[in-house]
Amino acid sequence: MSGTQAGRFFVHGDWACAEGALAAGCRFYAAYPITPATEIAERLAVRLPQVGGKFVQFEDEIGAIASVIGASYSGQKAMTATSGPGISLMLENIGLAVMTEAPCVVVNVMRGGPSTGQPTGGAQGDVMQCRWGTHGDTEIIALAPQSVQEMFDLTIHAFNLSERYRTPVFLMADANIGHLYETLEVPEAKGIEIVDRKKPTGKPADYRAFKADDDLVPPMACFGDGYRLYATGLTHNEKGYPDMSVEGQDRLVRRLCDKIRRDAQRIEMAEEHYTGDCDVLVVAYGITARSALSAVKKAREEGIKAGLLRLVTLWPFPDRRIEELTRGIKGVVVAEMNYGQLVREVERAAMRRVDFLPKLGENPHMPEEILAAIRRAKK
Amino acid sequence: MTPPGHPHSKSLRVERLPHIWCQGCGLGIVLHAYADALEETGIDLDKVATISGIGCAGRASGYVNTDAFHTTHGRALPFATGVGISRPDIKPVVISGDGDLFSIGGNHLIHAARRNVDMLVICSNNFNYGMTGAQFGPTTPSETKTPTSPYGNIENPFNLVALVSSAGATMVSRWTSMHPIPLKNSIKRGLTKKGFSFIEVITPCTTGYGRLNRLTPLDMMRRLREKGKIKQVAPTEAVCDPRHEIILGDFIDVEKPTYNEVFETLTKRAGGES
Numbered sequence: 001m002s003g004t005q006a007g008r009f010f011v012h013g014d015w016a017c018a019e020g021a022l023a024a025g026c027r028f029y030a031a032y033p034i035t036p037a038t039e040i041a042e043r044l045a046v047r048l049p050q051v052g053g054k055f056v057q058f059e060d061e062i063g064a065i066a067s068v069i070g071a072s073y074s075g076q077k078a079m080t081a082t083s084g085p086g087i088s089l090m091l092e093n094i095g096l097a098v099m100t101e102a103p104c105v106v107v108n109v110m111r112g113g114p115s116t117g118q119p120t121g122g123a124q125g126d127v128m129q130c131r132w133g134t135h136g137d138t139e140i141i142a143l144a145p146q147s148v149q150e151m152f153d154l155t156i157h158a159f160n161l162s163e164r165y166r167t168p169v170f171l172m173a174d175a176n177i178g179h180l181y182e183t184l185e186v187p188e189a190k191g192i193e194i195v196d197r198k199k200p201t202g203k204p205a206d207y208r209a210f211k212a213d214d215d216l217v218p219p220m221a222c223f224g225d226g227y228r229l230y231a232t233g234l235t236h237n238e239k240g241y242p243d244m245s246v247e248g249q250d251r252l253v254r255r256l257c258d259k260i261r262r263d264a265q266r267i268e269m270a271e272e273h274y275t276g277d278c279d280v281l282v283v284a285y286g287i288t289a290r291s292a293l294s295a296v297k298k299a300r301e302e303g304i305k306a307g308l309l310r311l312v313t314l315w316p317f318p319d320r321r322i323e324e325l326t327r328g329i330k331g332v333v334v335a336e337m338n339y340g341q342l343v344r345e346v347e348r349a350a351m352r353r354v355d356f357l358p359k360l361g362e363n364p365h366m367p368e369e370i371l372a373a374i375r376r377a378k379k
Numbered sequence: 380m381t382p383p384g385h386p387h388s389k390s391l392r393v394e395r396l397p398h399i400w401c402q403g404c405g406l407g408i409v410l411h412a413y414a415d416a417l418e419e420t421g422i423d424l425d426k427v428a429t430i431s432g433i434g435c436a437g438r439a440s441g442y443v444n445t446d447a448f449h450t451t452h453g454r455a456l457p458f459a460t461g462v463g464i465s466r467p468d469i470k471p472v473v474i475s476g477d478g479d480l481f482s483i484g485g486n487h488l489i490h491a492a493r494r495n496v497d498m499l500v501i502c503s504n505n506f507n508y509g510m511t512g513a514q515f516g517p518t519t520p521s522e523t524k525t526p527t528s529p530y531g532n533i534e535n536p537f538n539l540v541a542l543v544s545s546a547g548a549t550m551v552s553r554w555t556s557m558h559p560i561p562l563k564n565s566i567k568r569g570l571t572k573k574g575f576s577f578i579e580v581i582t583p584c585t586t587g588y589g590r591l592n593r594l595t596p597l598d599m600m601r602r603l604r605e606k607g608k609i610k611q612v613a614p615t616e617a618v619c620d621p622r623h624e625i626i627l628g629d630f631i632d633v634e635k636p637t638y639n640e641v642f643e644t645l646t647k648r649a650g651g652e653s
Binding site for chain 2: 027052
């Protein structure tokens with residue numbers, strides 16, 4: 001039962017995200033209406049029943065994410081989508097998904113905050129929240145689309161990563177991308193790479209629900225498979241039972257973090273333009289990266305050797321590549337739609353101060369603003 | 380240490396016993412009744428998921444030999460909703476406490492009942508937050524002294540039977556841990572019934588509520604037996620006051636299309652196949 005409707009469409013980013021989820025095999029979606037992510041729910045309310053899936057509108061975002069984890073443990077590919085206020089409510093259970101290694105996708109179509117902020121105004125203000133918002137030590141995977149096409153492609157990729165690493169994966173879209181209309185190409189289902197979680201192969205009696213393989217990821221039995229698994233948000237041993245020992249905490253938290261840390265460079269995705277010889281490096285993501293690329297091209301026309309590093313994965317953060325690209329160059333410019341978040345990571349990785357272009361309010365940076373910063377940074 | 384020939388070796392993870400609950404606590408009796416019910420109904424244990432929230436009662440899921448999940452505080456019901464809706468072949472059973480289900484998780488409770496998702500909820504009500512040290516909660520009788528109501532509880536308690544009935548549950552019963560046989564029978568009915576079934580079990584918290592109110596475990600058990608009266612009344616009349624009267628019985632038992640049954644008709648309308 002394929003959920004993929006191949007063809008060329010003129011649609012908005014939220015629509016593309018919904019179709020990407022279906023193409024990835026998502027058959028359970030739960031959410032609470034919230035601007036600017038509601039259109040994902042509206043599309044899936046139409047489409048999921050057509051492909052034998054389930055759409056559930058919950059009483060709040062906490063219920064939505066809890067049900068997504070329940071569906072994930074029941075063997076489904078499951079997703080929820082919301083915006084900043086909803087993520088704030090979901091964070092405790094996102095920690096539960098990390099702790100119990102429940103593959104799932106959490107879409108955040110970001111709007112202006114704090115609090116209710118600007119519901120229809122795009123922003124990139126939750127990029128640190130998704131990294132650090134849940135309590136305790138965690139590693140998180142987060143992807144940032146810059147086009148309607150990437151809302152489709154990266155939603156599929158988010159599912160694949162979540163299944164591979166048994167962890168929640170964030171799709172961090174600014175509302176500008178969520179509501180942007182442009183062309184979407186949906187390939188035939190056979191042309192789409194789909195990753196499914198590892199299943200146990202041994203007898204149920206020998207199954208250790210949280211005994212990891214060499215890749216630090218345990219094979220996942222699901223409810224109804226006959227393995228009689230037990231999972232808890234408490235620190236647990238390989239059987240899944242509570243373990244309140246010092247060693248138990250150390251062992252589990254290290255493994256949960258290291259399964260992603262150890263593979264960070266494999267997970268990291270970035271797009272580079274003119275970085276081979278650049279004097280000034282611009283770092284941007286989401287809608288901002290499109291203005292940044294325009295600015296870099298104009299700078300090149302002026303004879304300034306500018307380059308762009310467009311982050312596709314926000315987390316894991318590409319420390320090593322940023323360190324390599326910024327070594328010895330004249331200037332680094334970071335543009336993002338907030339008042340200073342990922343810029344701190346760039347400064348940490350580059351081990352230097354950078355020119356920072358904040359942007360508050362719904363309008364993305366104009367290429368001229370970034371171009372002016374490139375000119376300043378060159379001096 | 381596996382007790383040899385444990386009578387519940389089929390339905391419980393006997394290697395995890397003894398359980399963590401205090402002497403005189405009613406939660407062991409609830410677990411026992413659930414284990415009996417699982418075995419006596421002959422339900423396929425591979426198709427039951429036992430789900431709990433946080434607190435003393437929340438530990439129950441860890442002793443049951445079905446698929447089981449110990450969720451975050453208050454979120455057992457939406458987790459179970461995700462299981463039950465995505466896998467109609469699996470029966471979710473939520474075992475948790477009054478604080479978990481009616482305070483932090485109260486919103487989910489009324490909505491799960493309203494949706495009529497096919498699940499059984501067994502709520503142990505001990506009139507306080509036992510695990511954190513007997514603070515007052517949404518079921519604590521007025522004027523009761525607890526560590527966070529040292530001058531007496533100024534709030535009014537919920538009547539769980541009345542609340543869940545009005546939210547749309549298709550089966551609602553109340554027993555105490557001193558009534559294990561009718562409790563078991565209600566659990567058996569809830570396991571096989573289609574729809575949202577709710578069983579409240581009054582259990583003594585001997586270490587918390589009992590100690591602070593100068594009641595010995597035996598006092599508390601005797602009181603449940605004395606105050607517990609089986610009566611045929613409307614849910615709104617089903618008084619639950621451990622000092623005066625606790626009305627017990629089966630209050631609601633009706634048939635209504637479940638969420639999944641209605642969803643199947645929606646799927647057909649959408650042109651899909653379930």
